[in-house]
Amino acid sequence: MNRPLLLATLGASVLAVPALAQxxxxxxxxxxxxxxxxxxxxxxxxxxxxxxxxxxxxxxxxxxxxxxxxxxxxxxxxxxxxxxxxxxxxxxxxxxxxxxxxxxxxxPAFAIVGRKSLGIEEPADLEGRTLGAPPPDGAWAQFPVFAEAQGLDVDSITIEPVGFPTREPSLAEGNVDAVTGFSFTSYLNTVRLGIDPEDMTVLLMADYGLDLxxxxxxxxxxxxxxxxxxxxxxxxxxxxxxxxxxxxxxxxxxxxxxxxxxxxxxxxxxxxxxxxxxxxxxxxxxxxxxxxxxxxxxxxxxxxxxxxxxxxxxxxxxxxxxxxxxxxxxxxxxx
Incomplete structure (x- = not known):
């Protein structure tokens, strides 16, 4: 077999081999x-x-x-x-x-999201106020760790069980002073309801003692x-x-x-x-x-x-x- 024919045959053989599957x-x-x-x-x-x-x-x-x-x-x-x-x-x-x-x-995105106009600017501000928390919420599950790390008097905080669909509306309407939730979810959902971003406080639990x-x-x-x-x-x-x-x-x-x-x-x-x-x-x-x-x-x-x-x-x-x-x-x- 001459060289050009050999190369052509080899090339055809290579092309005939199926590509390796991903x-x-x-x-x-x-x-x-x-x-x-x-x-x-x-x-x-x-x-x-x-x-x-x-x-x-x-x-x-x-x-x-x-x-x-x-x-x-x-x-x-x-x-x-x-x-x-x-x-x-x-x-x-x-x-x-x-x-x-x-x-x-x-x-983690676990956070306390509140409003300055409702008195929430730092963890200690939760004392004496109402916190909205959906019972299955991951951030709510970590709240006891956050509260202990911050030395909060949990008995002074009124916990209001809320559903996920009503969590941010409750905060926007002022029925609760803060909520537990994912930082980027509860913040944005509340702002979309007409609350001024400058009125919002986001306390990322990881910045306040949570090592998770x-x-x-x-x-x-x-x-x-x-x-x-x-x-x-x-x-x-x-x-x-x-x-x-x-x-x-x-x-x-x-x-x-x-x-x-x-x-x-x-x-x-x-x-x-x-x-x-x-x-x-x-x-x-x-x-x-x-x-x-x-x-x-x-x-x-x-x-x-x-x-x-x-x-x-x-x-x-x-x-x-x-x-x-x-x-x-x-x-x-x-x-």
């Missing part, structure tokens, strides 16, 4: 498609997942207690959930194949054991997505809007900017990189959880989080 990951969010979910969609749209040989389908959720079982059962290999909820789930289901692999919210971590990427450990490179690749792509969202929040929200045309883009840009500033790109993350934990802080957070939750067994930090899948190539740096 690893597909179904990812379970904890909540709706809102501004803070932009990094996932930017990881897709900007080609970061494709560069890792991955594709992904991002699914909305109904809270951490919805996302965690989805991953633990293997229905979804990866997801996003609140660290405290994950810790309690694993304590109650010690054989569940699920763990945290990347912290995205270095500071916020939301983390979780993984089914059976999937991770079989596909460690895929898990690391997903985390690296997500880190690039975070960086892209920080560089252009409007583009991040536009990526969400392409999946949800009814989205209020201006509102979600503001929500994303708040989450990036207060929860994701914290001073610790800017110094140490995205995704990992501080061992001493994590131990303290377990002690704080034990203040309001009785562990079935002695908590083992290694059971709740591992850094084994975090990329070590510098891609987690947010500088």
């Amino acid at each position: 690893t597909h990951i179904n990812f379970a969010l904890d909540w709706r498609f809102e501004g803070p979910s932009a990094p996932y969609f930017l990881a897709i749209d900007n080609g970061h997942l494709e560069a890792e040989g991955l594709s992904a389908e991002i699914s909305a959720g109904q809270g951490s207690l919805d996302a965690i079982p989805k991953v633990a059962t293997g229905a979804y290999p990866m997801g996003f959930a609140d660290m405290a909820s994950l810790i309690k789930f694993i304590d109650q289901n010690p054989d569940a194949p699920v763990t945290g692999v990347m912290v995205l919210y270095d500071k 971590y916020g939301n983390v990427v979780i993984v089914n450990t059976d999937f991770a054991e079989a596909n460690p490179e895929a898990v690391t690749g997903f985390l690296r792509a997500l880190a690039h997505g975070v960086r892209d969202a920080a560089a252009d929040p409007a583009a991040g929200v536009a990526a969400i809007a392409s999946r949800n045309p009814a989205l209020d883009q201006d509102l979600e840009v503001e929500r994303l900017e708040i989450a990036l500033r207060d929860n994701i790109l914290t001073d610790w993350v800017m110094e140490n990189g995205l995704g990992n934990i501080d061992a001493d802080r994590f131990a303290s957070s377990l002690d704080q959880i034990a203040m309001t939750y009785e562990f079935n067994t002695e908590p083992d930090p290694a059971r709740f989080f591992t850094d084994a899948f975090l990329p070590d190539d510098g891609s987690l740096s947010m500088e």
